[in-house]
Amino acid sequence: MNNSKNQNTTNSKFLNFTTMKNYILYSFILLTGLLFNACSDDDTPPAPVDEEEVITTLMVTLTSNTGQTITLNSQDLDGDGPNDPTISVSAPLSVATTYSGVIELLNETVSPAEPIHEEVAEESAEHQFFYTQGGNINVTTNYGDFDGNGNPLGLSFSLSTTSAGQGTMTFTLRHEPLKPNDGTLSGAGGETDLSVTFPITIE
Amino acid sequence: MHKLFWVLVLSISPFSQAQICDLTLAGRILDQHDDSALSHALISIEELNVSTFSDQDGRFSFDHLCLGTYTLSVIHAQCNTRSFSIKLKDNSFKTLKLEHHYEELNEVLLSGSSEGLVSAAKEVIDAGTIERSSNQSLGDVVSEVTGVSGFSFGNTVIKPSIHGLHSSRVTIMNNGVRMEDQEWGAEHAPNVDVNLAHSIEIIKNASALQYSGDAIGGFVILKPQRIPIKDTLYGKARLSAQDNGRGGSAHVGLIKSTAMGWYGSLEGTFKKYGDFNAPEYSLSNTGMNSYTLAGKLGFNEFKRGFELSYNRLENTVGILRASHLGGAQDQFVAINSPEPLIINDFTYNIDRPKQEVSHQIMSAKAFVKSDKFGRIDLRYDFQKNDRLEYDIRRGSDQNKASLDLDLQTHAVSLDLAPKLVGFNSLKTGFSGRYLKNKSNPNTGVKRLIPDYKRYDLGFYALATKSLNNDLVVDAAVRLDYMRIESFKYYYSALWTQRGYDTTFAAFEVEDLGTQILTAPKFNYLNPSASLGTSWALNEQNRLLMNLSLGARNPNPSELFSEGLHHSASRIEIGDLRFKPEIAKNLSLGYRYQNTKLNFSVNPFVRLIDRFILIEPTGIQQTIRGNFQVWSYRQTDVSLSGLDMDTQYAFTNKFGFQQQFSLVKGYELETKTPLINMPGVNMIHALNYTYKQIEMRIESDYTWRQNEFPDTNFEAFIPETQTIELIDVSTPPEAYHLMNLTFGGPLNFSENFNFSWTLDIQNVFNTAYRNYLNGMRFYADELGRNVLISLTSTF
Numbered sequence: 003m004n005n006s007k008n009q010n011t012t013n014s015k016f017l018n019f020t021t022m023k024n025y026i027l028y029s030f031i032l033l034t035g036l037l038f039n040a041c042s043d044d045d046t047p048p049a050p051v052d053e054e055e056v057i058t059t060l061m062v063t064l065t066s067n068t069g070q071t072i073t074l075n076s077q078d079l080d081g082d083g084p085n086d087p088t089i090s091v092s093a094p095l096s097v098a099t100t101y102s103g104v105i106e107l108l109n110e111t112v113s114p115a116e117p118i119h120e121e122v123a124e125e126s127a128e129h130q131f132f133y134t135q136g137g138n139i140n141v142t143t144n145y146g147d148f149d150g151n152g153n154p155l156g157l158s159f160s161l162s163t164t165s166a167g168q169g170t171m172t173f174t175l176r177h178e179p180l181k182p183n184d185g186t187l188s189g190a191g192g193e194t195d196l197s198v199t200f201p202i203t204i205e
Numbered sequence: 206m207h208k209l210f211w212v213l214v215l216s217i218s219p220f221s222q223a224q225i226c227d228l229t230l231a232g233r234i235l236d237q238h239d240d241s242a243l244s245h246a247l248i249s250i251e252e253l254n255v256s257t258f259s260d261q262d263g264r265f266s267f268d269h270l271c272l273g274t275y276t277l278s279v280i281h282a283q284c285n286t287r288s289f290s291i292k293l294k295d296n297s298f299k300t301l302k303l304e305h306h307y308e309e310l311n312e313v314l315l316s317g318s319s320e321g322l323v324s325a326a327k328e329v330i331d332a333g334t335i336e337r338s339s340n341q342s343l344g345d346v347v348s349e350v351t352g353v354s355g356f357s358f359g360n361t362v363i364k365p366s367i368h369g370l371h372s373s374r375v376t377i378m379n380n381g382v383r384m385e386d387q388e389w390g391a392e393h394a395p396n397v398d399v400n401l402a403h404s405i406e407i408i409k410n411a412s413a414l415q416y417s418g419d420a421i422g423g424f425v426i427l428k429p430q431r432i433p434i435k436d437t438l439y440g441k442a443r444l445s446a447q448d449n450g451r452g453g454s455a456h457v458g459l460i461k462s463t464a465m466g467w468y469g470s471l472e473g474t475f476k477k478y479g480d481f482n483a484p485e486y487s488l489s490n491t492g493m494n495s496y497t498l499a500g501k502l503g504f505n506e507f508k509r510g511f512e513l514s515y516n517r518l519e520n521t522v523g524i525l526r527a528s529h530l531g532g533a534q535d536q537f538v539a540i541n542s543p544e545p546l547i548i549n550d551f552t553y554n555i556d557r558p559k560q561e562v563s564h565q566i567m568s569a570k571a572f573v574k575s576d577k578f579g580r581i582d583l584r585y586d587f588q589k590n591d592r593l594e595y596d597i598r599r600g601s602d603q604n605k606a607s608l609d610l611d612l613q614t615h616a617v618s619l620d621l622a623p624k625l626v627g628f629n630s631l632k633t634g635f636s637g638r639y640l641k642n643k644s645n646p647n648t649g650v651k652r653l654i655p656d657y658k659r660y661d662l663g664f665y666a667l668a669t670k671s672l673n674n675d676l677v678v679d680a681a682v683r684l685d686y687m688r689i690e691s692f693k694y695y696y697s698a699l700w701t702q703r704g705y706d707t708t709f710a711a712f713e714v715e716d717l718g719t720q721i722l723t724a725p726k727f728n729y730l731n732p733s734a735s736l737g738t739s740w741a742l743n744e745q746n747r748l749l750m751n752l753s754l755g756a757r758n759p760n761p762s763e764l765f766s767e768g769l770h771h772s773a774s775r776i777e778i779g780d781l782r783f784k785p786e787i788a789k790n791l792s793l794g795y796r797y798q799n800t801k802l803n804f805s806v807n808p809f810v811r812l813i814d815r816f817i818l819i820e821p822t823g824i825q826q827t828i829r830g831n832f833q834v835w836s837y838r839q840t841d842v843s844l845s846g847l848d849m850d851t852q853y854a855f856t857n858k859f860g861f862q863q864q865f866s867l868v869k870g871y872e873l874e875t876k877t878p879l880i881n882m883p884g885v886n887m888i889h890a891l892n893y894t895y896k897q898i899e900m901r902i903e904s905d906y907t908w909r910q911n912e913f914p915d916t917n918f919e920a921f922i923p924e925t926q927t928i929e930l931i932d933v934s935t936p937p938e939a940y941h942l943m944n945l946t947f948g949g950p951l952n953f954s955e956n957f958n959f960s961w962t963l964d965i966q967n968v969f970n971t972a973y974r975n976y977l978n979g980m981r982f983y984a985d986e987l988g989r990n991v992l993i994s995l996t997s998t999f
Contacts, residue, residue, distance in 0.1 A: 030619040047692040054649030082769040083696030121600035136926035172923035187924040194531035197830035
C-alpha cells in the first residue's frame, strides 16, 4: 500500500483508489466493532407474561331443593402446557331431583385469581354455555340467565334428574356464537373457549 | 504484494506470448438514440481477455493486435451489453452504438459487480411482468416461474416456495438487504413491495453464497432500477383496479439525476382491498391495506459513489374469520362444512383476527472502483420489523394484540471484487449481523417466540473463470458463525418431560412453579460451498451443472415453540437439541435455443440431512377441549424433480409456451412423503399480437398431490358423544384455471408513454382449493377477477 508514490506517477487515480479503499476498510472495522459493542447491553431477563385470558378452572355448583351441594371441578394450571386438567365430581346426583346450577370460571395463573365469569357476564351477548349429556343418563337443563336480547347465556341454569344411570355431562362455552341459535353446538358455531366433560352418576 | 500481483498478471496475460502483431483497433462508443458519446463503457476483446474503458468522448483503442476476427463486448452502466464481431485486416476505426434505454436496465449499479454464478439455475422476472403484477404480492409474482409456488395463508399472505421449500429456507434479498422479518412462520408474508423492484431473480439452489449460506431452498433477489448518470428527471405511475376485493393499487415513482452523478428518488405505493370472494361466497375479513414509501439519495461518479436509502412498508391484513378456531371439535365442524361457517356481507373493514406489520429498512452504502484493481463495496443496513397479531379475545383484552414482536437487525458488509486477468469475476466479502428480538409481555398471552439476540459472522469467496470460449466454471465457498442467546419461560412440566432438566440444566435461571425461566445459548459454525459449470456445446445447445452444499440453523420457532399456535389451532413443540440442516444439491440444466424454439429442462436432486419437519404426535387435553400436538423432528430427506420450459414462435406475432414442474419429497428411512409438497403443475399459453395489442390465453392445471403424510387424528365430539376422525391431511382435488390477458400501448403524447392491461383471472369462476394454502380447510380460493391497469412512464 505504501508504493502509492510510485503508482502516482503512472496513474494519479490510483492514489484516490488507495485512499478511498483505506477509508472503506477502516470504516468497516469501526462499524463492526461498534455493532458488536453496542450489542452487549443489558442481560436482564424479560418479565414473565401474566396470562390474562386463560381459564384455568371451571367450577359448577349444583344445589338441590333439599339443600344438597355437589361441585364439579376442572383445573388446568398450565393452560396449553403438557399437564392434563384434573377433573373431580364431589358426589353422585340423586334421582328425581332438581338442582340449581351456577358456573364459576377462574384464571388461577394470577394471584388473586381472576373471576373470568364476570367478563363473560359483561359480554353476555357474545357468549353462551351449552350442556350436553352422554351415556346412560337422562337429565333436563334449562337456562337461568339471559343476555340483553333475551337469548340464553347459561352461567346459571337448572338441572333435573329422573332415573338412575351413569354417563357424562359436557359444559361448553362458545365465544361469538350465532345468537339466537337452535340450542345445538353445531347450530351455534363460534369458537370454543371451554369444553369440559365430567363423569356423572345418578343414584 | 504488488510485485506478486504483477507477476501473476504477466504470466496469465496473452501479451506475454511472443507474437509479431502490430495492428490498432480504435473507435467510439455512441448512444444509438442521439449519437452522444458514452464514456466509461468497458470494451473487451473476448478472445484476448483484454479490456479498456472509453474516455469522455467515448473513444477507445487497442494496440498490438494480430490479423483476425475479434468479438468485442461493450458494457455500459446504462445500456444493454452488446457484442460486435470485427474482422481486422488493417488499422481500423469503428463506431459502435449502444441502446441507451432506461426502461430496460436491470442491474443495480451499487450492489456489486459480479452477480450470481453462471451455473446457478437462475430465472429472471422482468420489469414488464412486475408492472403487470403491480397489485400482487411477491409470492404471487414469483410463482409465475416454473418450480416456484406460493405457500400461502389466505389470499394476501403468500410466500415464495421453491421446489417445496420456503420460509427460513429461502433467502429474500431486497435491494441488497437480506430480509429479516420473522420469516419462519407460514402465515408471515415477506414484507416487500414488488413495485420497488425492477427485476426479480430466482435462484433455485443454494449457490448464491455471497448473500447467505443457509438458503437451502434458494433465493429471491429483488433489484431496483439503475439510475443513469445524466441530467434527467423521469418517473412512472401505475394504477390498477380489480373487481374481486373491490380495490386497487397506485404506485408513483420519481427519479432525478444529474450529469455530476448526484441522484435521488422517491417512490410510494398504496393498496386497498375489501373482502375478496370465492365463486360462491364472500371470504369474510380477508381485506388488506398496505402502503410503501421509499426514498434514496446518492452520488455515483462511476469510480466511486454512495447511497442512503429508506424504505417503509405498512401492511394490515385480515385473516379469514371462519379460520379462527378453538380446538379439535371446532376444527371438526369447520373442516366438514362445505362453506366457511362465517359469511358476512362485503366490507372494507378489517376486523380481528388480523395482522399489522411494519417493516423499515435504512441503508448506507459506498463503493470505490479502479480499472486495475476492481471494486470495494461497504454497506450498513438497519431493519426494524414490528409484527402485531390480533386474535378474537375477551373483555379488556379485546383490542390488545396477542402477539407483539419487535425484531431489529443491524448488518455491515464489505465486499471486494478484485480484477484479476483470467477470471471473469472474483469476489470476496465479510459480513456481520446483530439481531435483537423482543416479545412484548403486555399482550397477556404466553410468548410464542422468546426474546433473543443473534450474532452472525460470515465470510465468502467466489470466482468465475472461462476455460475456453465454450466452457465457464464457477466456485464459491462460505463460512458462517452464528450465536443465539435467549431468555425463555418454559412450562416446568414440559421442561422435565423433554429431559431438558438434565441435558440443559445449565440454562436454568429461575423456577417459578408452573413455569421455569431459562437462558438457552447456542453456537453454530457452518461451511457451505458451490461448484458449477456452464458449457456451450454450440450456438443452440448449452449444458449447466451445479453442485452445492448449504447449511441452515434451526430457527427460533423450531427451537423454542411450546404452546398453542392459534392460527393453526394446534399446539406446537420445538426442540432445543436440533442441529443444523445440511443440504447437498445437484442441479442440471439443458438449454436449446434457436430463432423459433426455446427449450430448457432442469432436473435436480437434493439430499437434506436433519431436515426439520413438524408432525402430529398426540392430543393435548386442555380446559378448552382437545388440541392436536405437533412436534418438530429432524430426519434425513430427499427432494427431487424437474422444471421444463418450452417457448415456440410460429411467427413473430404468434407464440406458444409451456411450463411444467414436478417435485417429489420423501423421508429417506421410512419413504414417507413430505408434507406440503406442491402438486405437479403444467401451464400452456398462446400469445398473439394483433396490431399493437398483445393477447395471451393461459391454461393452468395443477394435479392433486397424491403423496402426503397421514396426519389425521381422532377427537371426542361431546355433542354427538362420538369419536370422530379429523382429516387435516388429505389434499384437495386437481384444478384447472383459465386466464386471459390483453395489453397494449396508448399513444396520447410524445412525453408520456401509456400502456394498459386487462387481465381476467380464473375466467370460468372455478371453485377450487389449493393444497399449499393454510386456509384450504375452511374456504375456496378466489373466484373470477377482472383487473385493469394503466401504466405511464414520463
